[in-house]
Amino acid sequence: MSLALGVLVSGSGSNLQAILDRVREGSLDADIRVVIANRADALGLERAREAGIPTACVLHADFPRREDFDRELVRLLRQAGVEWVALAGFMRILTPEFLTPFAGRVVNIHPALLPACAGLHAQRQQAEHGVRLAGCTVHFVDEQMDHGPIVIQAAVPAFADDDEASLGARILDMEHRIYPQALQWIAEGRVRVNGRQVVVNGVARTFTGPHWTNPPLEPPFDR
Incomplete structure (x- = not known):
């Protein structure tokens, strides 16, 4: 549908x-x-x-x-x-x-691994804090900022010489993959929210590649 x-x-x-x-x-x-x-x-x-x-x-x-x-x-x-x-x-x-x-029908993409680094300038927050894994999150929206139940997250490496721009570019590449994937799962009727837990029916539990997402991306969103 x-x-x-x-x-x-x-x-x-x-x-x-x-x-x-x-x-x-x-x-x-x-x-x-x-x-x-x-x-x-x-x-x-x-x-x-x-x-x-x-x-x-x-x-x-x-x-x-x-x-x-x-x-x-x-x-x-x-x-x-x-x-x-x-x-x-x-x-x-x-x-x-x-x-x-x-x-229950509003979703958002945030450039950090929530609940860490909520709010503005999340890429800068991660770079300045010296994280080793940064990332992005698709979540349902509620009345609190960057707070609702999480559909999918992607982790990317962060390096000591990263700044907001370089880390942000790495994160953005994964944003462009996980947001359409999350929307497709919703379109297929595979997403169910149970409190703070989001269940995506039929997803695998295997992780490959230099970037991790949970749940794993499915073709063609994995490239």
Whole structure:
């Protein structure tokens, strides 16, 4: 069953592009109904337009309260027939006005191995702390920042001479793999949330390659 998906962006939209690419090649069964940005200069809007996806720009500064902004997002997503929402570099904390209508159907990608290094500049946090394994996380969104149940994580090596940019590039490569994979598992109806535990039906327990993900990636997302 195709995933009726809305994507929220604030910046370059590289994860949006990874999703668009997987949809185009047929490995991600999703119908992206609309891409919405909260910044007029978000490159993600241009990526969506080039792919023929409807777009909207909703400036959060135009709304006196977060709840009013979130209510407008919900209106636009519902108008587009969206059932699931993917946050792809969307730099706003969502309120219950948004999360209640889409309860259990909002996912996010974060460039760290949560619960470590939540919040902004996660790549910098990891580099400055001197971690030896960095990574990224796809998780369900709840009312706390970078907190909801975890679907999949990927670990990448971190080196003593890494800075935010070099480590961030290594992490980003894996973001582009695990986010479409997580969305495909959701589209296939294989994901079940039990408290803080997310069960993905039918996944293997074998790990190969220089980068680890848990659960393991499946073809074609493993390349």
